[in-house]
Amino acid sequence: MIAPRGIAVVIPSYRVSSQLLPLIEQIGPEVEWIFVIDDACPEQSGEQVKQRCTDPRVQVVTHECNGGVGAAVLTGYRHALTTEAAVIVKLDGDGQMDPALLRRFASPLLAGQADYAKGNRFHRIGFVRGMPWLRLAGNAALSFMTKLSSGYWQIADPTNGYTAIRRELVQELDMERIATRYFFESDLLFHLNQARAVVVDVPMRARYADENSSLRPLQMIGPFMLGHLRNTLRRVGYGYLLRGFSVASVELLLGALLLPAGAVFGACQWWLSVETGVPATAGTVMAAALPVIIGTQMLLSWLNFDVASEPRQPVHMLLAGVQQHRSNTGADA
Template sequence: MNAPHSPTAHAVNADVLSPSTPAADLVAVVIPSYKVTRHILGVIAAIGPEVGRIYVVDDRCPDGSGAFVREHCRDPRVVVLEHAENQGVGGAVMTGYRAAIADGAKVMVKLDGDGQMDGSLIPAFVAPILAGEADYTKGNRFFNLERISSMPPLRLFGNAVLSLMTKLSSGYWDLFDPTNGYTAIHADAARFLPFDKISKRYFFESDMLFRLNILGAVVTDVPMDAVYGDEVSNLKISKVVTEFFAKHVRNFGKRLFYNYYLRNMSLASLELPLGVLLTLFGTVYGLSHWIASAHSDVATPAGTVMLAALPVIMGVQLILAFLAYDIASVPRHPLHKRTRFKRKED
């Protein structure tokens, strides 16, 4: 493995990372930079010695944040990367991932540059990955119920709705707060991701979960508190509702096809289509006879009612059975432990 170009070389023998454990050969931080010049120096300063490399990706920032960091930041761990064209947060993160992997990083942490994410939590995000318990970790701002009140009501409602949609589309039923951008990933898992296909804009976090599920990667939530200051969000709720819904439907269909028909077949592969067909048949049949009965003012026979109700009941039961199977199929065995590469040390 090519050693990262860090200011100091360290040896790490512990499986679990702590703030006092140097890890220049292990951990890199990727910071997408777009209109965050007011906060980014403070974000970098809060990153502890457990991180050996910091990649600041200037995503064609109109404020010139890349040049700003070069001029004012003296941290030797910082590398500034610049895009010729704006690619969105996902595009910036992918650029950082590629650079970190090329430099030999083992774990890559994505940290926003707007000051909402506490850099002191990096060890908590990295520890499950180094311990071999997860391939990908993400923040969950809903864990501490006492602190949820600090979240704006609109964001609170939006995250609840998006969490439900993400559970369906990604297959990670045990996760919450899908739009949380505080994440960490093992390099061996990241290598399998189709970087060029992952959404580059605000759907990036949700699309990452979909891609990780297709790979069978283990994803774990990490409790954290939300921090809201004077940062300005570029995310428009009205746009998210329509754009995210369409993309979640697309990913849900792809996941079903990949996991239940293309790569594997099981009883659940039959339960879902049969359940949908029976439910639709019973609904359409029942509604058509109900409308005809209303127009003719003649009561619908009991046999006709039963013929409409039974398919609906059976169809709903089959759909619920499929959902139970899907929930139980959340990946449990880390991908990077199953596909660990043997690298030659320089």
């Protein structure tokens, strides 16, 4: 089994040919391998890198068909696993991510303090200056949905693509089940939570220049909402009903039953009072209010438990031992 060391960088490339070469030139000597993934770029950015880049660390991989940013990153992960890289950092090719921050992202992973690091452009008020208002509003809304669907309540800026991951977690991921387009970063967080990985935010300042984004926010609202709803149901159902049944599971089930039942009963009784002109009795009001109050309290108690259950202990060392055992067992066989 390869002894992990060093840092590899993965750069998905699609319509960023003018920014790609300057970005590569800024990557410092702390990085030993650079993988440029040409995701069927119509500008043939990968070919331009092959012809004009003399950096021996750079390898270009070309997709015959466009698979999306997630597919490009996963391809880069697979190639990085063939090296001795302990940490794999993903940089977008559009120049928004400062390569000077690479050490900041890799350090907590190399020090064994975390399994995955991601950028946070909202760490300080001053960081958001210059950020387009549409992205600012969209990220604020997506943050809460991602917290609920992933279980990482202490993170922000979930769609930030400046990330670093331990190789052990990459080996553990079921890559075929991870979203390959714009939902990639959010879906990856869900899968990392299933592996109980420790995720940390890394403060960074956003950089916006003349790059063009192919993201259409209004077209993405529906798919993002459905993706978060699916992951929330999967995480809650598996985590509280199958993997670990606890008092929090009972609170969740009763709260999810009592709150809507009381609300529906109260609404029906209110409508009946309007239609008949007969005020509801105190008993009827209490019969509607109590399930709502108790259900709300139970859901809040479950939410408090869920927030406190965020992974705290890095798992990559444990996974490394498991993967070493699998390798040895396979070799013995």
